[in-house]
Amino acid sequence: MEKSYDVIVVGGGTSGMMAAIAAAEAGAKVLMIEKNKRFGKKLLMTGGGRCNVTNNRDVDDLIRHIPGNGKFLHSTFSQFNNFDVMAFFAEQGVALKEEDHGRMFPVTDKSMTIVEALVNRMKTLGVTFAMQTTVQKLLRDDNHITGVETEFENFYAPCVVLTTGGRTYPSTGSTGDGYRLAKKVGHTISPLYATESAxxxxxxxxxxxxxxxxxxxxxxxxxxxxxxxxxxxxxxxxxxxxxxxxxxxxxxxxxxxxxxxxxxxxxxxxxxxxxxxxxxxxxxxxxxxxxxxxxxxxxxxxxxxxxxxxxxxxxxxxxxxxxxxxxxxxxxxxxxxxxxxxxxxxxxxLPLEKSFVTGGGIHLKEINPKTMESKCLPGLFFAGELIDINGYTGGFNITAAFCTGHSAGVHAAQTASYFSY
Known part of the structure; x- marks a missing residue:
C-alpha cells in the first residue's frame, strides 16, 4: 500500500465516507482508514435498520432541530445541506421516500442500501481503503499536520480528516479515539453526555x-x-x-x-x-x-x-x-x-454507551465553521459526532454528519492541492 496521500480520512462512518467522497470528487488522492472490517457499522443500525437518511425541511427548521449548537452549521448548510444529501443519493440511483415529520428513508427500507451506495461511490472515485486499522497518533511538524501513525505503519498527507464518531455504541467502533487524538494536539473536549437517550x-x-x-x-x-x-x-x-x-x-x-x-x-x-x-x-x-x-x-x-x-x-x-x-x-x-x-x-x-448520540465533543471555538479545519493545527479537519453538535432523532444527526463531512472533505482537498505545487 502507498504511504503518501493528499487527504487521509480516519473513520468510515457517515461523515467519514462523505468526507472521502467529497475530497476525491475534488481531485484529491484519498486514503480511508477504518478500524472495523466493514464501513458504516453504526449507520446500519439507524432508523431501526432502515436508515433515516435526512429530513425534508428547510434549513432554518433543520437547525432548530439541532439544539446542540446547531447555529454553528449555518455556514456548512450554505455549502451542502439536506437537499444536497437527497440529490447525492438520487445520483447514486438510490430512491428515497418521505415519512412522518419529514423523515427520509431509502425505498428499500434497508440501511445497507445507503452504506453500499457510499462505499461504491468511494470505490468508483479510487479511494484507497485501510481496513481493520487503528490510528494511534497524529503526526505533525511544528505548525502543520503531516500524517498518521497506525499500529502497522505510518501514512503521510498534508490534510487529515478525523471522523471517528462519539462514544455511543462502542461495539460499532465509537470508542472515543478521536477525542484522545485531538486532545494530544491541543484541542479542548467539552464534557460528554448522553443525548437521544431513554x-x-x-x-x-x-x-x-x-x-x-x-x-x-x-x-x-x-x-x-x-x-x-x-x-x-x-x-x-x-x-x-x-x-x-x-x-x-x-x-x-x-x-x-x-x-x-x-x-x-x-x-x-x-x-x-x-x-x-x-x-x-x-x-x-x-x-x-x-x-x-x-x-x-x-x-x-x-x-x-x-x-x-x-x-x-x-x-x-x-x-x-x-x-x-x-x-x-x-x-x-x-x-x-x-x-x-x-x-x-x-x-x-441511559448511559452514554447505550444512547443514540453523544453530546459534547471537540470545542467549536477551535474549529473554523466555514471549512471544519482545526484552529489549533492547520491541515487537521473534523466532522460528525466527534464535534460538539447534537440534534434530535429524525434524520438531523445524520444530516449534520453528512454535511460536515462533505465540507471537511472539500476543504481538505483544496488545502492539500496547495502542497502539490
Whole structure:
C-alpha cells in the first residue's frame, strides 16, 4: 500500500465516507482508514435498520432541530445541506421516500442500501481503503499536520480528516479515539453526555412495571426544573418501559435532562395526554362522559386512554369503581389534572454507551465553521459526532454528519492541492 496521500480520512462512518467522497470528487488522492472490517457499522443500525437518511425541511427548521449548537452549521448548510444529501443519493440511483415529520428513508427500507451506495461511490472515485486499522497518533511538524501513525505503519498527507464518531455504541467502533487524538494536539473536549437517550425513573409504578409496554401517540412531554420552570417540551409518541420512558418524546428531552441533572438530583417529566384539548374543554368532555349514571367511572371514561393507564390514574385517585353520579366536581377536576399534568420523576438517562448520540465533543471555538479545519493545527479537519453538535432523532444527526463531512472533505482537498505545487 502507498504511504503518501493528499487527504487521509480516519473513520468510515457517515461523515467519514462523505468526507472521502467529497475530497476525491475534488481531485484529491484519498486514503480511508477504518478500524472495523466493514464501513458504516453504526449507520446500519439507524432508523431501526432502515436508515433515516435526512429530513425534508428547510434549513432554518433543520437547525432548530439541532439544539446542540446547531447555529454553528449555518455556514456548512450554505455549502451542502439536506437537499444536497437527497440529490447525492438520487445520483447514486438510490430512491428515497418521505415519512412522518419529514423523515427520509431509502425505498428499500434497508440501511445497507445507503452504506453500499457510499462505499461504491468511494470505490468508483479510487479511494484507497485501510481496513481493520487503528490510528494511534497524529503526526505533525511544528505548525502543520503531516500524517498518521497506525499500529502497522505510518501514512503521510498534508490534510487529515478525523471522523471517528462519539462514544455511543462502542461495539460499532465509537470508542472515543478521536477525542484522545485531538486532545494530544491541543484541542479542548467539552464534557460528554448522553443525548437521544431513554429516561430512567425509580418511581414505584416503574419498578413494579405497572405501565410497561403502554404506548401513547402525540402526547406532550414537558421537562421542568426544581422551580417548576419549563426547560423544553415535545409533542411526539411515548413508550413506558421497564426502566422508565422511551420513544421520540422522551429521547428528544434527554439532552436537557442530563444538563439539568448536573445541577439537581431529579428532574420532573410532566405528561400531557391531551395536548390539543384545553383544560376547560377537557373538563367539559369529562363531565359529559360521566353523566351516564349506569356506569362506574372506569367504564364511563374507557374511550379516553388505554385501559391500563386509565386504571392506573383512577386507582391513584381511588375512583376506579366509583359510580359516575357520585363524583364531586373536585374529583372530576383531579382526573383532568392527572390527564394533563402527570409528573414522572427522572433520576438519570441511559448511559452514554447505550444512547443514540453523544453530546459534547471537540470545542467549536477551535474549529473554523466555514471549512471544519482545526484552529489549533492547520491541515487537521473534523466532522460528525466527534464535534460538539447534537440534534434530535429524525434524520438531523445524520444530516449534520453528512454535511460536515462533505465540507471537511472539500476543504481538505483544496488545502492539500496547495502542497502539490
Amino acid at each position: 429516561l430512567l425513573s425509580d418511581e414505584p409504578y416503574i419498578i413494579d412495571k405497572t405501565l410497561q409496554g403502554i404506548s401513547l401517540r402525540d402526547i406532550v412531554l414537558r421537562i421542568e426544573d426544581d422551580n417548576g420552570k419549563m426547560v423544553t417540551e415535545h409533542k411526539m409518541d411515548l413508550l413506558f418501559t421497564h426502566f422508565g420512558i422511551s420513544g421520540p418524546a422522551a429521547l428528544r428531552c434527554s439532552s436537557f435532562v442530563n444538563q439539568l441533572l448536573e445541577k439537581q438530583e431529579n428532574v420532573s417529566a410532566v405528561l400531557d395526554c391531551f395536548p390539543d384539548v384545553s383544560e376547560a374543554d377537557l373538563l367539559k368532555k369529562l363531565n359529559e362522559a360521566l353523566q351516564d349514571t349506569k356506569k362506574n367511572v372506569k367504564n364511563a371514561l374507557a374511550s379516553f386512554l388505554p385501559e391500563r393507564l386509565l386504571t392506573f390514574y383512577l386507582d391513584r385517585l381511588g375512583l376506579t369503581d366509583c359510580p359516575s353520579q357520585q363524583l364531586s366536581q373536585e374529583q372530576v377536576e383531579s382526573i383532568r389534572h392527572l390527564f394533563k399534568h402527570f409528573t414522572i420523576k427522572i433520576h438519570k438517562t
